[in-house]
Amino acid sequence: MKYSIDHKSPIPLHAQAETILRNLIADEEYQNGKVLPNEVDLANKLAISRTTLRQAINKLVFEGLLIRKKRTGTKVAQGAVSSKSNNWLSFSQEMKLRGIPIKNFELHVSWVFPDEALANFFEIKPDRKVLKMERVRGRPDEPFVYFISYFHPRIGLTGDEDFKRPLYEMLENEYSIIATLSKEEISAHAADTSTANKLRIQTGGPVLFRKRFVFDQGERPIEYNLGYYKADSFVYTVESRR
């Protein structure tokens, strides 16, 4: 673990301070409510200015990991750990974390013309084909999600890739595309016959429907994703602060 700052490192001091703070946050005593060292002392100990340390603390406060109070000091927020980053675990990682073995029931890849909404989102002409991927996944005995993904042609996917590997990892390593921003719309629907069959439920039965718009670092669209989740098999958690 890193607990000191290297002034010669190319990594900015505030970034180094941030990782040190994240390590502190992970410590049990701070998790249990112990106040962190105060800004002035800590800045001195790390041999950086208070302003620089503050830059790091601010980021973590914005993220909701730390809570500051005058006179009282700075503490780790109750129930913090890694709530935010959870959003960015892949499906398989998340399932692994919950101890659920997963099975891929169907996996189908094809090239299709985008409808108007999709062409619009991707900012391409409607005669430009896009890669469509459909898959059904779930527990070995029970499929519980039906996904449809469309990928922007700019990425350069051929359709012959191994889609069983974690997707965003693949995009990052092989295609240098880093998914950074995701806008999602979640609603409840009655299942149509085709979806109901895939999920092995009754037509008209409840499903959670999630639309997902994914962007890269430059705010460029890279994926449009539709997910139909069997009711009660999936809980979406959100944390928001004002």
Add this chain to the structure above:
Amino acid sequence: MKYSIDHKSPIPLHAQAETILRNLIADEEYQNGKVLPNEVDLANKLAISRTTLRQAINKLVFEGLLIRKKRTGTKVAQGAVSSKSNNWLSFSQEMKLRGIPIKNFELHVSWVFPDEALANFFEIKPDRKVLKMERVRGRPDEPFVYFISYFHPRIGLTGDEDFKRPLYEMLENEYSIIATLSKEEISAHAADTSTANKLRIQTGGPVLFRKRFVFDQGERPIEYNLGYYKADSFVYTVESRR
């Protein structure tokens, strides 16, 4: 609209700068991609230091409203507007915004003993009664949500309050309780008979189910809220960044 800074105001300069920036962001030309005035000039124009202005800009960058690039300048993020704050509009405000007239179908207030989970969340003994509020709301011709709220006794609600007024506004003004953090769990359910009747749908039909844990500034629990939304009447939007 505010476009200048009052150095005598008790409102911190960086906070004033922030609202000015939010106004700029709302401007059409900046929405369309025009770069904002650069930091040094803008700081001079507003007669504040660059550091102070940067404090304000940073916050908006963290929120995902602004994007900075060296040499190029700072721009409004694509599709920004007010995505984050939307989360914190009251039900009635949100409906007003969408031009939907609302009607309160049922409103029922009572004192009940908390179940174990609730007592645990509120950190109170199970023999301490809590205020429960149930209500059904929707369009004049169509109820589409059934809410159940439990309020922490610490707040001091009597049950005789006028619950037709915006709730969080009331808590803030009359009870000095500022709801700051909300943790939510969203899933799809099949409606039970009682809920189905209230929403005028078939038993077993799809509903969006939202659990909401609300905390005040000191991270103390203040409200536990359950919401059953008629399918397709409610879309939950989330934006997340990593």
Add this chain to the structure above:
DNA sequence: ATAATTAATATGTATGTACATTACTACAAT
């Protein structure tokens, strides 16, 4: 024309300093 170099301009990093505000602590006065 093309490529390499340089200059200009924006944000990024970092420091030192000063005083304000908040809220807890301890002590004194009632």
Add this chain to the structure above:
DNA sequence: ATTGTAGTAATGTACATACATATTAATTAT
């Protein structure tokens, strides 16, 4: 015992300043 008051320790606000770095634009050399 309660209330008031002063001290103090933490974060909060704000400034001036300096140099680094990335990226575009302009210039120069090939």
